Amino acid sequence: MYATPLPDAMRAGDEICWVNPLCGEPGPLPYADAEILDAEARLRRFAPLIKLLFPETAPENGLIESPLSEIPAMRQTLQAMGVNVPGRLFLKRDCDLPVAGSVKARGGIYEVLKHTEDLALANGLLQDTEDDYRGLTSPEARAFFGRYKMQVGSTGNLGMSIGIMSAALGYEATVHMSADAKAWKKALLREKGVTVAEYDGDYAKAVENGRKLSEADPNSYFVDDENSKELFLGYATAALRLKDQLSAQNIRIDAAHPLYVYIPCGVGGAPGGIAYGMKRVFGEHAHCFFAEPTQAPCVTLGLITGLHNRISVQDIGLTGKTNADGLAVGRCSGLVCRAIERLVNGCATVKDERLPVYQKALWQSEGVFIEPSSAAAFHALPMGKDAPESAVHIVWATGGRLVPDDIRTIELNMKNE
Numbered sequence: 266m267y268a269t270p271l272p273d274a275m276r277a278g279d280e281i282c283w284v285n286p287l288c289g290e291p292g293p294l295p296y297a298d299a300e301i302l303d304a305e306a307r308l309r310r311f312a313p314l315i316k317l318l319f320p321e322t323a324p325e326n327g328l329i330e331s332p333l334s335e336i337p338a339m340r341q342t343l344q345a346m347g348v349n350v351p352g353r354l355f356l357k358r359d360c361d362l363p364v365a366g367s368v369k370a371r372g373g374i375y376e377v378l379k380h381t382e383d384l385a386l387a388n389g390l391l392q393d394t395e396d397d398y399r400g401l402t403s404p405e406a407r408a409f410f411g412r413y414k415m416q417v418g419s420t421g422n423l424g425m426s427i428g429i430m431s432a433a434l435g436y437e438a439t440v441h442m443s444a445d446a447k448a449w450k451k452a453l454l455r456e457k458g459v460t461v462a463e464y465d466g467d468y469a470k471a472v473e474n475g476r477k478l479s480e481a482d483p484n485s486y487f488v489d490d491e492n493s494k495e496l497f498l499g500y501a502t503a504a505l506r507l508k509d510q511l512s513a514q515n516i517r518i519d520a521a522h523p524l525y526v527y528i529p530c531g532v533g534g535a536p537g538g539i540a541y542g543m544k545r546v547f548g549e550h551a552h553c554f555f556a557e558p559t560q561a562p563c564v565t566l567g568l569i570t571g572l573h574n575r576i577s578v579q580d581i582g583l584t585g586k587t588n589a590d591g592l593a594v595g596r597c598s599g600l601v602c603r604a605i606e607r608l609v610n611g612c613a614t615v616k617d618e619r620l621p622v623y624q625k626a627l628w629q630s631e632g633v634f635i636e637p638s639s640a641a642a643f644h645a646l647p648m649g650k651d652a653p654e655s656a657v658h659i660v661w662a663t664g665g666r667l668v669p670d671d672i673r674t675i676e677l678n679m680k681n682e
């Protein structure tokens with residue numbers, strides 16, 4: 266019935282490692298390299314405006330970027346836990362991304378800026394793309410954007426990136442939050458003047474409702490996490506930035522020095538876009554692995570079965586529930602699955618109880634705080650165990666910066682199960 270038989274362990278809610286048999290097969294590429302470069306150029310056009318609105322981005326001149334840090338102490342801790350990969354181990358610290366505090370700052374903020382540029386060019390607020398984009402912060406421009414609405418369905422972090430950037434530009438913003446969203450994320454958004462609509466159901470329901478409400482309003486724009494090219498391209502620009510960061514540390518990626526990247530996965534957009542960019546920039550020398558919760562492995566399921574978004578985790582008896590709120594998605598993005606089905610090397614699923622173990626280990630060894638969702642990536646590391654000693658491994662930390670102190674304290678002091 267399915268392209269590959271579904272592992273029994275997956276149905277049972279146990280952990281699996283799955284190597285993608287389609288990886289490396291030839292096939293059409295949905296996006297041209299020029300489209301990724303175009304997205305990067307757009308982010309650079311907006312950089313002076315970002316710097317003005319968010320002074321925290323001044324050190325990077327208005328580019329929203331995070332450090333790439335080697336984590337030798339965490340490597341030792343992992344070794345003691347029995348997790349060992351040959352080569353150097355790095356952390357891509359999107360947990361510390363300015364403005365939105367998670368990887369969603371890449372795709373989510375990019376899509377808000379793209380729509381803003383489209384509106385501004387069509388309505389004479391910008392003459393052309395050479396204009397000074399800081400003009401878009403004038404009272405007149407803000408009043409103009411105030412007549413438009415931004416809406417999004419979210420498990421939390423996408424809503425924060427869209428809500429924070431939309432509110433900063435003057436839009437009316439509504440975030441449709443699934444039941445999994447953490448209370449502090451809703452509170453933070455309301456503080457910023459964003460309307461938060463709450464749903465009893467899961468992520469798909471929040472998206473569906475938000476999409477419907479937005480379609481009924483001609484002045485409303487919906488950021489559709491299940492089906493967005495712009496989000497995807499925004500995430501893909503991460504690879505261009507990473508290439509520069511590796512060069513700055515004198516690290517070459519080639520046949521003798523392969524790159525292994527491990528990324529937590531929800532609906533698929535962030536890891537999919539990043540992996541797509543990696544393969545375009547580093548070719549076959551980049552190996553990309555996704556990590557998902559055992560109860561919400563929607564991308565792994567979509568890829569194994571070949572059914573993509575035509576199957577949900579509930580269809581195989583899983584709950585879709587996880588404490589990794591950013592990954593609590595039962596049905597993947599079809600657009601993303603099509604784009605990456607021959608690019609992703611494999612997927613690993615992880616039980617919730619392991620997340621605080623990795624979370625605390627990183628805090629204690631390196632002093633870096635990450636959300637439970639972020640911690641999932643460490644569990645995919647063993648998929649790179651056959652790498653050569655010359656390999657570079659990057660665990661993609663996807664969220665953490667905006668987690669309030671009291672929640673951090675609770676998460677870091679909870680007893681491991």
Ligand SMILES: *Cc1c(COP(=O)(O)O)cnc(C)c1O
Pocket residue numbers: 367368369422423529530531532533534535536537591592636638639663664665
């Ligand atoms: C959203 C999110 C992810 C995964 O991104 P998707 O686009 O949903 O696959 C990973 N980590 C964190 C912290 C997130 O918020």
